[in-house]
Amino acid sequence: MPPSKLKSVYFSLIVAFIFLLLPWSGVWLKIRPDFLLLVVVFWIIRAPNLCNVGTAWFVGLFVDLATGSIFGQQALAYTITAFFAVTYQRRLVLFNNTQQLFYVFLLLLISQIALLIFKTFSGADFIGWSYFLPSITGILLWKIAVLLGLNTGGRSRAA
């Protein structure tokens, strides 16, 4: 597999950001997967030299801007998630697809739980268990991407 390019990392992040900016509403807003986190996790697994904790933090800042929440909330949630992804990156690439799927699901949950904690600190109420639906749709999206031929594992350590 050819080594990943920085350009493709940024391009995919921008595309994911536009997906976030789509005018979601109603039920679709509730089940909207976290596109940016999925892309960040993908690149952390595939090319940790190009996309790391810092990238996740910056992406989180832009999500904070887009959602209009306090600067740093989503950024911190993404940072923590990226930390867990980076720490287990060497294992993640050797996992088979099902194991990887499970671990990515855990990462999405970590991000959501972290965000929930920070939101609760700033005075928000828990909005019910449907809050965790985006993790499930996220993992479905990941599965679909893998089925469509996206290479998320194997010997993909670039550099």
Place this chain on the structure above:
Amino acid sequence: MSHRINHKLEHQAAPAFFVRGPSAFARLAFFSVLSIALMASDSRLHYLTGLRQNLQAILHPLQLLANTPAQIYRNIDEYFTTHDRLLNENRQLKQHELQQAIALQKLNTLALENEYLRELLQTNKSIIESSIVAEIMHVGRDLFTKKIIVNRGFSHGVEAGEAVVDGTGVIGQVTRVYPLSSEVTLITDKYLAIPIQVERNGLRAIAFGHGRDNTMDLPYLPTNVDIKRGDKLVTSGIDGVYPAGLAVAMVSHIEITPDSPFARIICMPTGGVENHRQVLLVSIPQTAKLAIEQSKVEALAKPLDSKEADAKPNQTKPADTKPNPDNTSKPHATE
């Protein structure tokens, strides 16, 4: 930075593919501290408002790009609207227009009468609000709050604090203004309060958004309060933000429990909080503030005119001067 570490590690004869820069934990610590600092400065010290506005302006083209698919879909949908539906809609609109024309005629005579009565009473003129029509760009993306983003910002003259109204009632308030868009917090949001009045008996209260469902609460009212199911709540106008008399909500449920001194009153908003595309941003009534200040100055200037008009010639023109507590307290001191 990485080059230096690289160099250092090469010096120790480590293979290059182990080089990963600072450890993941170091990065986590660094960025966590940075995020916490940002959270504090944004939420408590409000340093980042300008930065947020500028970044929003940069993001605006991306937002427009993201909105185009939905826009195109709507345009196509509009194009293929059937003849029948259009005719129906037209008939309905005509009927509506007739009703409104009648209401407007009544309103005109009432406004004239009101003006005349106010002149008789020599009170200040009623407030005339200006308003801006805006279109909803998208629903707020934060699931924890109830917000919408509309396509008018401070380059169109929108100010934070303006009331947002649709054809059927109040739906919210402008809370953040960006250059080309602004953020509206809906009345169903947990942190938005709105002073209301019960239409039936004039009882004043403050309504809060419930936050989770699309309902509103009327907290801190005693159990013997005179509110019934089906009561209409309108804005009282005493806050100087919302024009008086706009429909806000309808009481849908009252619960009185013996262990609580307060009644639990739940209301449904009358405005189409979730289903309209066009909204009206009603500007904060500036004239009210000015008029009150002017009348204050006039009231203070009158005794001065009668007693020592030559001593204070500038006080005779109340329009130019602001009420100055120093000036007005002087004559009392001399007396």
